[in-house]
Amino acid sequence: MxxxxxxxxxxxxxxxxxxxxxxxxxxxxxxxxxxPEHLELLEERRAKIASGEMKLFKWDEVKHTIGRR
Incomplete structure (x- = not known):
């Protein structure tokens, strides 16, 4: 099929x-x-979150902003 x-x-x-x-x-x-490139990206993002350079958002916060930009 x-x-x-x-x-x-x-x-x-x-x-x-x-x-x-x-x-x-x-x-x-x-x-x-x-x-490997996915693992590298994940580690980069974990490091940014740990350093405060990147912030995590809860899904409930994010879904209300979709389409508002």
């Missing part, structure tokens, strides 16, 4: 496919490796 085939499916079938894919990926999570 191609991506274009999926776009033609009814919404319920799309959700069923998505759930099946998610279940399959979740069962194999230990087989995935995080790319």
């Amino acid at each position: 191609s991506v274009s085939d999926i776009s033609e499916l009814p919404l319920l079938e799309k959700f069923q496919i998505m759930e099946a894919i998610w279940a399959d990926l979740s069962a194999r999570i230990d087989q995935f490796e995080i790319p």
